[in-house]
Amino acid sequence: MSTENGLSKRFEITGGDFGKAGEVSTKIKEILQEIGIDSTIIRRTAIATYEAEMNVVMYAKKAELTLHLTPTKISIRVYDDGPGIENIEVAMQEGFSTATDEMREMGFGAGLGLPNIKKNADRFKISSTPGKGTALDITIYLNQAGKK
Amino acid sequence: MTLKEIKKLLQAEVIYGIDKLEEEIQWAGGSDLMSDVLAFGKPGILLLTGLTNAQSIRTANIIDAKAIVYVRGKKPDKEGIKLAREKEIPILSTKYMMYTACGLLFSHGLPGVSKIQNNK
Ligand SMILES: Nc1ncnc2c1ncn2[C@@H]1O[C@H](COP(=O)(O)OP(=O)(O)OP(=O)(O)O)[C@@H](O)[C@H]1O
Ligand SMILES: [Mg+2]
Numbered sequence: 001m002s003t004e005n006g007l008s009k010r011f012e013i014t015g016g017d018f019g020k021a022g023e024v025s026t027k028i029k030e031i032l033q034e035i036g037i038d039s040t041i042i043r044r045t046a047i048a049t050y051e052a053e054m055n056v057v058m059y060a061k062k063a064e065l066t067l068h069l070t071p072t073k074i075s076i077r078v079y080d081d082g083p084g085i086e087n088i089e090v091a092m093q094e095g096f097s098t099a100t101d102e103m104r105e106m107g108f109g110a111g112l113g114l115p116n117i118k119k120n121a122d123r124f125k126i127s128s129t130p131g132k133g134t135a136l137d138i139t140i141y142l143n144q145a146g147k148k
Numbered sequence: 149m150t151l152k153e154i155k156k157l158l159q160a161e162v163i164y165g166i167d168k169l170e171e172e173i174q175w176a177g178g179s180d181l182m183s184d185v186l187a188f189g190k191p192g193i194l195l196l197t198g199l200t201n202a203q204s205i206r207t208a209n210i211i212d213a214k215a216i217v218y219v220r221g222k223k224p225d226k227e228g229i230k231l232a233r234e235k236e237i238p239i240l241s242t243k244y245m246m247y248t249a250c251g252l253l254f255s256h257g258l259p260g261v262s263k264i265q266n267n268k
Contacts, residue, residue: 022206110183
C-alpha cells in the first residue's frame with residue numbers, strides 16, 4: 001500500500017511455526033531491494049527484523065509487524081500478544097535466554113537477539129506487559145551522515 | 149579463494165550453484181548457532197554449518213552470505229534447496245567435520261570473521 005508519506009505494509013507472524021519462521025523478514029528484504037535501498041541499510045534492517053520475527057515465533061502466539069518507509073527512515077513495529085517480558089533490562093543482556101532445547105536445536109537461543117536488534121537499529125524501543133505482550137519499535141535512518 | 153577451490157579442498161559436492169563456482173570468497177565463519185551467525189557474520193561470508201533446516205538458508209540470505217558449506221555430509225531438504233535457488237545462494241556439502249573443514253580452508257589462506265575483543 002502506497003501513501004503520500006511513503007510505503008506502509010502490514011504482515012502477520014504466527015508463533016510456533018518454525019517452518020515459516022523468517023518468511024516475513026525475507027519478504028521485507030526483497031521489498032527494500034526492489035526499491036533500491038543501500039545494501040548495508042537493508043542488511044541491518046533485515047537482521048533486526050529477523051531477530052524480532054524469530055522471537056515472536058519462539059515466544060509469542062502471534063504478532064503484527066508493520067513496515068513503514070519514508071524518504072528519511074525505515075520503521076519496523078512488531079506487536080505481539082505473547083507472555084511479555086518480566087524484566088526487560090535482563091532480557092536485553094547478551095546471553096540471557098529462556099529458550100527451550102527445541103529452539104536451540106533450531107539454531108537459536110543464545111540470548112543475542114535483542115542486543116543484536118539494538119546494535120543494528122539507529123533507534124530501538126521495547127516495551128512489554130507481562131501477560132499481555134511485547135512491542136518493539138525499530139528505526140533505521142536512510143541518510144546515514146552523522147549516524148552509526 | 150574461489151568457490152571452485154573451496155569445493156576441491158573440501159572434496160565437496162555442489163548441491164546448488166554449479167554455475168557460480170567462480171565467485172570469490174573473502175572470509176568464512178563456522179557455527180551451528182544462527183544466533184551467533186546473525187550477531188557476528190559479515191556480508192559476503194562463507195557459512196560453514198551443520199544445521200540444515202530452512203533457517204540456515206534464511207539466515208544466510210538475511211546476512212548477505214555468499215555461500216553455504218554443510219559439514220559432515222549433511223544436506224538441506226527440498227524446501228531448503230528451493231529457497232537457496234530462489235535466493236541464488238550456492239550450497240556445497242562436505243564429508244569433513246566442522247573443525248577439519250574450517251581448518252583446511254583457514255590453512256589455505258581463507259581468513260575468519262572473528263574479532264578478538266579486549267575487554268577494555
Ligand atoms: N517477543 C517476546 N515475547 C516474550 N519474551 C521474549 C520476546 N522476545 C524475547 N523474549 C525473552 O527475552 C529473552 C532474550 O531474547 P533474545 O532475542 O535476546 O535471545 P533468545 O531469543 O533467547 O536467543 P537468540 O535471539 O540468540 O536466538 C528470550 O529468551 C525470552 O525470554
Ligand atoms: Mg531471539
